[in-house]
Amino acid sequence: MSRIVLGVTGGVAAYKAVMLASRLRQSGYDVDVVLTPAAEAFVTPLSFSAVTGRRAYTDRDLFAAEGPILHVALAQTDLVIVAPASADFLAKAAHGIAGDLLGTLLLAAAGKVLLCPAMEDDMWRHPATQRAVRQLRADGRTVLDPAAGHLASGRSGVGRLPEPEEILAQALRMLRAQTLGGARVLVTAGPTREYIDPVRFISNPSTGRMGIAVAEAARDAGAAVTLVLGPSELPAPQGIEVLDVTSAAEMYAAVESRFRDCDAFVATAAVADLRPRERLGRKIKKADLGMELPMERTTDILAWAGSVRTSRQVLVGFAAETGDVPAQARKKLMEKHCDMVVGNDIGEPGAGFAADTNRCLFVTGEGEQEVGPASKRQIGEEIIAFVAERLRGR
Numbered sequence: 177m178s179r180i181v182l183g184v185t186g187g188v189a190a191y192k193a194v195m196l197a198s199r200l201r202q203s204g205y206d207v208d209v210v211l212t213p214a215a216e217a218f219v220t221p222l223s224f225s226a227v228t229g230r231r232a233y234t235d236r237d238l239f240a241a242e243g244p245i246l247h248v249a250l251a252q253t254d255l256v257i258v259a260p261a262s263a264d265f266l267a268k269a270a271h272g273i274a275g276d277l278l279g280t281l282l283l284a285a286a287g288k289v290l291l292c293p294a295m296e297d298d299m300w301r302h303p304a305t306q307r308a309v310r311q312l313r314a315d316g317r318t319v320l321d322p323a324a325g326h327l328a329s330g331r332s333g334v335g336r337l338p339e340p341e342e343i344l345a346q347a348l349r350m351l352r353a354q355t356l357g358g359a360r361v362l363v364t365a366g367p368t369r370e371y372i373d374p375v376r377f378i379s380n381p382s383t384g385r386m387g388i389a390v391a392e393a394a395r396d397a398g399a400a401v402t403l404v405l406g407p408s409e410l411p412a413p414q415g416i417e418v419l420d421v422t423s424a425a426e427m428y429a430a431v432e433s434r435f436r437d438c439d440a441f442v443a444t445a446a447v448a449d450l451r452p453r454e455r456l457g458r459k460i461k462k463a464d465l466g467m468e469l470p471m472e473r474t475t476d477i478l479a480w481a482g483s484v485r486t487s488r489q490v491l492v493g494f495a496a497e498t499g500d501v502p503a504q505a506r507k508k509l510m511e512k513h514c515d516m517v518v519g520n521d522i523g524e525p526g527a528g529f530a531a532d533t534n535r536c537l538f539v540t541g542e543g544e545q546e547v548g549p550a551s552k553r554q555i556g557e558e559i560i561a562f563v564a565e566r567l568r569g570r
């Protein structure tokens with residue numbers, strides 16, 4: 177059985193950590209809890225040992241005279257979670273300050289680290305906290321964004337500890353097999369907007385949901401992921417570098433800047449094929465609107481990638497079609513030099529734009545395979561499994 181360390185720091189949300197410890201235990205993990213002195217002002221070690229069936233550690237154990245060196249022994253684990261992570265803890269951890277048991281074991285941690293900040297809105301937004309979070313992320317720690325809502329002060333804002341179920345789901349994702357460990361994956365998602373004037377544009381109903389699901393699946397498989405994201409209402413995924421773009425030209429420029437360094441490129445974005453030849457800087461008056469709009473082609477990003485790719489890179493395209501999906505997907509596979517094209521019939525209910533589910537046809541040089549109906553996340557995982565298999569063979 178795997179062992180997880182749960183660090184608890186001094187914040188109002190410390191009581192939720194008892195629930196989290198219990199859920200981790202129910203999921204089959206041995207949970208070693210470590211409390212800071214401030215955490216002990218909010219919850220007792222007894223609460224944790226009662227739900228984990230194991231001893232909970234406090235700072236008094238750091239300099240124990242007997243047995244193995246505690247912080248080194250505890251650090252030999254696949255995952256350290258700190259929930260709630262106080263502002264004080266984040267600031268110290270960003271500097272590698274090891275003045276207590278939790279700080280010391282964090283420096284010695286052999287596996288992954290998941291930090292779950294919780295504090296008042298002002299403390300979260302403070303430049304010192306944001307600096308610490310940026311540093312921790314740059315050091316490879318996963319830092320969850322706190323949730324918005326009611327705070328202990330009675331005010332509303334961003335700073336709540338995410339619910340234990342959400343932290344548990346993230347922890348389980350981080351513990352999954354790392355089939356893409358060390359790989360760099362580039363993903364495009366969402367629609368593009370081609371502006372006619374400042375208030376009018378040409379676009380499509382893509383939400384970015386499918387591409388975000390692919391990016392998250394790649395992240396959870398251990399890849400360093402860059403997501404080039406067109407205008408989307410969805411929250412930016414955690415632990416992924418997001419490059420926000422608006423037009424097809426901006427998306428192409430972002431992809432071009434990153435393509436050479438990636439091991440795999442998954443192009444899910446619904447990129448406009450045409451844009452107005454001219455974009456006016458001021459709103460066109462209704463009376464001046466003509467019935468025709470001169471258009472020009474945008475750069476075909478997938479075709480460009482196919483023309484410059486190396487044989488070591490893996491290229492996956494999408495074909496959102498109405499009509500003969502298999503034939504269209506096969507054509508795209510050949511013409512754009514892809515390893516796989518994911519075809520889907522956007523005319524079908526429960527597939528294509530905006531839906532939570534999708535039904536796809538995976539078309540490769542070796543054949544075709546129907547996938548789904550399934551959630552976009554599951555389809556994302558299937559795509560990433562294909563990418564991982566191809567990369568292993570190269």
Ligand SMILES: Cc1cc2nc3c(=O)[nH]c(=O)nc-3n(C[C@H](O)[C@H](O)[C@H](O)COP(=O)(O)O)c2cc1C
Pocket residue numbers: 184185186187188189212213214215261262263264265294295296299
């Ligand atoms: C009633 C009370 C509630 C607190 N809640 C929080 C909190 O939610 N988040 C936070 O970062 N600090 C909070 N603090 C401040 C921390 O407890 C304080 O910074 C402490 O030094 C943190 O120590 P630690 O990081 O070693 O656990 C709170 C303090 C008190 C007295």
